[in-house]
Amino acid sequence: MSTELSRRTVLRAGLAAGAVGAAGAAGLGPAGSAAAARVGPAGRGDAASGRGFALTHATVVDTTGGPSRPDQTVIVRGGRIATVGRSAEVPLPRDATVVDLTGKFVIPGLADMHVHSEDMEQIYPPLYVLNGVTTVREMSGYPFLGPWRDRADTGDLFGPRWSVASQIVDGNPSLWSGIPLPHFEVKDAAEARQAVRQAKADGADFIKVYTRLTRETFHAVLDEARRQHITVAGHCPDNVALTEAADAGLRSVEHVMSSWYATSSREAEIRRAIASMVIEPGDYNGWFHKSLPQDWTAAHSYDPRKADRVFARLVADDCRQVPTLTMHRVFGMPETADRTDERLKYLPAATLEYWQWGMQMYTDGRTPQESARERVLVEHRARFVGNLRRAGVPVMAGTEAGTPFCLPGFALHDELAELVGAGFTPMQALQAATVEPARFLGAQHTMGTVQPGRLADLVVLDADPLRDIRHTRRIHAVVTRGRLISADQRRTMLAAVEAAAQAFTPDPAATPTGCACTGAARPTPIAAGVRR
Numbered sequence: 368m369s370t371e372l373s374r375r376t377v378l379r380a381g382l383a384a385g386a387v388g389a390a391g392a393a394g395l396g397p398a399g400s401a402a403a404a405r406v407g408p409a410g411r412g413d414a415a416s417g418r419g420f421a422l423t424h425a426t427v428v429d430t431t432g433g434p435s436r437p438d439q440t441v442i443v444r445g446g447r448i449a450t451v452g453r454s455a456e457v458p459l460p461r462d463a464t465v466v467d468l469t470g471k472f473v474i475p476g477l478a479d480m481h482v483h484s485e486d487m488e489q490i491y492p493p494l495y496v497l498n499g500v501t502t503v504r505e506m507s508g509y510p511f512l513g514p515w516r517d518r519a520d521t522g523d524l525f526g527p528r529w530s531v532a533s534q535i536v537d538g539n540p541s542l543w544s545g546i547p548l549p550h551f552e553v554k555d556a557a558e559a560r561q562a563v564r565q566a567k568a569d570g571a572d573f574i575k576v577y578t579r580l581t582r583e584t585f586h587a588v589l590d591e592a593r594r595q596h597i598t599v600a601g602h603c604p605d606n607v608a609l610t611e612a613a614d615a616g617l618r619s620v621e622h623v624m625s626s627w628y629a630t631s632s633r634e635a636e637i638r639r640a641i642a643s644m645v646i647e648p649g650d651y652n653g654w655f656h657k658s659l660p661q662d663w664t665a666a667h668s669y670d671p672r673k674a675d676r677v678f679a680r681l682v683a684d685d686c687r688q689v690p691t692l693t694m695h696r697v698f699g700m701p702e703t704a705d706r707t708d709e710r711l712k713y714l715p716a717a718t719l720e721y722w723q724w725g726m727q728m729y730t731d732g733r734t735p736q737e738s739a740r741e742r743v744l745v746e747h748r749a750r751f752v753g754n755l756r757r758a759g760v761p762v763m764a765g766t767e768a769g770t771p772f773c774l775p776g777f778a779l780h781d782e783l784a785e786l787v788g789a790g791f792t793p794m795q796a797l798q799a800a801t802v803e804p805a806r807f808l809g810a811q812h813t814m815g816t817v818q819p820g821r822l823a824d825l826v827v828l829d830a831d832p833l834r835d836i837r838h839t840r841r842i843h844a845v846v847t848r849g850r851l852i853s854a855d856q857r858r859t860m861l862a863a864v865e866a867a868a869q870a871f872t873p874d875p876a877a878t879p880t881g882c883a884c885t886g887a888a889r890p891t892p893i894a895a896g897v898r899r
């Protein structure tokens with residue numbers, strides 16, 4: 368573990384761990400140790416009683432893949448979906464509020480499986496939910512996130528259901544070295560095991576592994592995590608082959624890099640090149656920059672027969688892919704990031720400054736030829752993700768929300784469109800944000816579909832998402848934890864987020880946050896001042 372900040376983090380995380388213990392004792396914690404990537408089951412934050420409400424005459428989109436069902440009534444009570452059936456046949460409870468949704472479409476609440484929230488409580492949590500993103504997976508375990516997760520579960524914070532990563536577990540030296548974002552740097556198996564135990568004690572829902580772990584430390588993390596009944600997700604390390612990582616139990620792989628290498632006819636040559644890359648500690652940009660030739664080679668040496676074998680292994684290992692195409696487009700084609708995007712009004716100036724800085728840091732030193740290659744790779748990547756889907760590899764929608772121009776909540780809808788651009792049907796894209804995350808989280812019987820008994824997380828749309836995936840952006844209302852956020856309430860709450868963004872002033876003592884994956888660490892005074 369590194370830096371002064373980490374000591375403070377441990378203190379804070381210790382408090383968070385205490386809160387988790389209390390929640391567990393109250394029956395709000397994980398349903399069982401194996402569900403350690405859990406998203407909170409129904410807790411006090413879920414509307415537990417009251418009259419409930421009935422959504423009538425809506426078309427229900429069946430994310431199990433069946434045909435949509437028109438003219439349905441969905442009755443919500445006690446935080447759960449109580450009944451779904453034909454409006455003509457379902458009797459309305461006498462005391463229930465009735466909401467006529469003629470012409471509207473109901474889908475399950477969406478999940479963004481790769482986010483990096485900033486420490487802005489009045490902005491990030493509501494932006495997810497108001498955009499229909501009722502579940503998120505945080506990929507960097509900042510100390511404020513455990514308390515957010517727990518407070519949302521108890522109804523103290525308006526926010527999604529959270530699965531929160533450990534602090535990133537990377538090798539030593541790490542791409543994070545010298546940058547005071549909370550992380551573990553492990554140099555041997557003993558330190559790797561200790562990091563896993565510490566992360567679990569700190570209340571992490573899963574372990575996030577990272578790029579510069581050695582084979583020895585990577586396998587030590589996986590083995591210790593198995594003993595501790597906690598799942599592992601993240602980057603496939605540079606020195607571990609994808610199939611080896613999947614066989615060892617890596618449950619989800621972020622971004623496309625390692626998967627590309629594994630399906631290349633020139634994998635051995637690529638691996639040698641990667642092994643010989645000299646990266647200065649903390650030099651993210653250097654790592655990305657030096658990986659570009661390998662990405663280029665891999666994309667141009669795709670071997671379909673080898674890919675068939677690799678994909679079959681991923682399926683057999685139940686190892687999911689989270690391609691984060693939204694992030695890749697931003698960094699691959701920075702000219703497409705729209706600085707005049709109207710949705711930016713929901714974020715404070717401090718975030719936009721940090722994003723500008725992150726964009727610049729990432730693209731620094733890129734030659735015109737490299738920029739041209741990056742643009743080509745955006746298209747190759749989409750094609751690759753289409754191949755994953757055709758082979759039946761489970762894909763989950765994740766965005767890198769919180770990193771440059773990946774807007775919290777909004778970005779998930781961008782990612783759904785990216786997936787359709789990669790060859791997914793709209794139904795398959797929806798499944799990547801509903802049933803696939805539910806399966807991954809061990810919550811397939813509680814989330815991801817509109818069925819009786821499921822947690823009442825729903826999105827009401829003005830238009831059919833199966834006709835055009837962009838219709839998921841046309842949100843009429845949201846149901847979160849059994850609470851209906853009507854169209855009027857949603858407008859009011861979005862206006863409140865906008866006001867909070869305008870009024871936001873950065874707290875120099877706040878945890879610096881940023882993209883663990885792309886290295887866009889916020890350049891706060893802390894970040895500038897602390898060196899190992």
Ligand SMILES: [Zn+2]
Nearest residue numbers: 506767883884
């Ligand atoms: Zn990330």
